[in-house]
Amino acid sequence: MMQFLGRVTGDAGAAFSAISTVLGGRLGLYQAMAMAGPVTVRQLAEQTGLSARYVNEWLALQVANEYVVEENDTYLLPTENAMVLSNATSPVYLMGLFGMLPSLYASGKTLEQAYRTGDGVDWDEHGAEFFAAAAESFRPGYAAALVSRWLPSISGAVAKLDRGVAVADVGCGYGHTTVLMAKAFPRSRFVGYDPHLPSIVAAQLLAEREGVADRVTFEFAAASALPARTFELITYFDCLHDxxxxxxxLVHAERALADDGVCLIIEPNAPARPSEAGTPIERIFYALSPILCLPAALSGGGGPQALGNHAGEAALREIAAQAGLRYWRLAAEGPVSRVYEVRR
Ligand SMILES: C[S@@+](CC[C@H](N)C(=O)[O-])C[C@H]1O[C@@H](n2cnc3c(N)ncnc32)[C@H](O)[C@@H]1O
Known part of the structure; x- marks a missing residue:
């Protein structure tokens, strides 16, 4: 019992600390520390324009969590820790993930009701802030791997994209993946599809900011809106299970693929059954499925088709085969994602 009590107490400590981690991101505390090097409480309070008394208490937690190092009343956010907490261009930046927490806690009552009725909870019901945080949680991983590793792992994809083909990015959200591909392959044309209007607006603004609006368009439309026999590549980034x-x-995808077209399906790297030595990432996916992914799929009319985020490769493969996409290959794998190459 004591062993189990210790574990759950640790979980509670992590859960309560997470609120201050979110505050550290929102108030610019981690960023200020990353830029400043060793700082005193007063210096950090002045740099951020915050109350020194609160900053003092926040720093004590950061030291207790081993996020920040203290020496002689000065505090340092080590460079490695800044990669995770403050550097938005780093491949291991996690603040987007933490940014999802306030909205998910706020959805508590809605989820309680959904558990009783069996109804779904749409992504939209978690609030506008949630979509931005979710997009930000996936973005660093995509930026690190999509163009350099995932697309080259799909046979013939890079050559086609270099030559210039039509690409659909289904469930594109804020358009980070659409824009990453468009920047890397200027001869190809990209259409992002998503039925969430604020995401489509954000994606359009991103394309304009990144100078690719000439070759990227975004459609306020669902996965069923793809025109027939059009695309050499259709992508699903962390959305098929939602x-x-x-x-x-996938039936629509099969119709929308050009003759030799390919689907790129990116799904969470979480096994169908919880493993005994589960990784921390696996645990995060298992935590998100019952409060986010499964409710989203159920809200889309899911019923028996609602997958959750750890349905596993065999279930996904079976669905693709039923849709007429019988070629299935695990093309690449990282700690967070599995990348599947899927064809007729
Ligand atoms: C987990 S998010 C992934 C967003 C984006 N691909 C990314 O990785 O950042 C799931 C996305 O699927 C979208 N979605 C929900 N139902 C959809 C449908 N029927 N067709 C296409 N997209 C849908 C949601 O609006 C949301 O943007």
Missing amino acids: LGDPLAA
């Missing part, structure tokens, strides 16, 4: 009817989505 769809109410993933089979219908």
Whole structure:
């Protein structure tokens, strides 16, 4: 019992600390520390324009969590820790993930009700802030791997994209993946599809900011809106399992693929059953599935097709085969994602 009590107490400590981690991101504390080097409480309070008394208490937690190092009343955010907490261009930046927490806690009552009725909870019901945080949680991983590792792992994809082809990015959200691909392959044309209007607006603004709006368009539309026989590449970044009817989505994909076209399906790297030595990332996916992914799929009319985020490769492969996409290959794998190459 004591062993178990210790574990759950540790979990509670992590859960309560997370609120201050979110505050550290929102108030610019980690960023100020990353820029400043060793600082006193007073210096950090002055730099951030915050109350020194609060900053003092926040720093004590950061030291207790071993996020920050203290020596002689000065505090340092080590460079390695800044990569995770403050450097938004780093591949291991996690602040987007933490940014999802306030909205998910705020959805508590809605989720309670959904558990009683069996109804779904749409992504939209978690609030506008949630979409931005979710997009920010995936973005660093995509930036690190999509162009350099994932696309080269799909046979013939890079050559086609270099030559210039049509690409659909289904469930594109804020458009980070669409824009990353468009920047890397200027001869190709990209269409992002998403039924969440604020995301489509954000994606359009991103394309303009990144100078690729001439070759990227975004459609306020669902996975079923793809025109027939059009795309050499259709991508699903961390969204297939969120769809109410993933089979219908892949049936549309099969119709929308050009003759030799390919689907790139990126899904969470979480096994179908919890493993004994589960990684921390696996645990995060298992934590998100019952409060986010499964409710989203159920809200899309999911029923028996609602997958959750750890349905596993065999279930996904079976759905693709039913849609007429019988070629299935695990093309690449990282700690967070599995990348599947899927064809007719
Ligand atoms: C987990 S987010 C992934 C967003 C984006 N691909 C990314 O990785 O940042 C799931 C996305 O699927 C979208 N979505 C939900 N239902 C959809 C549908 N029927 N067709 C296409 N996209 C859908 C949501 O609006 C949301 O943007």
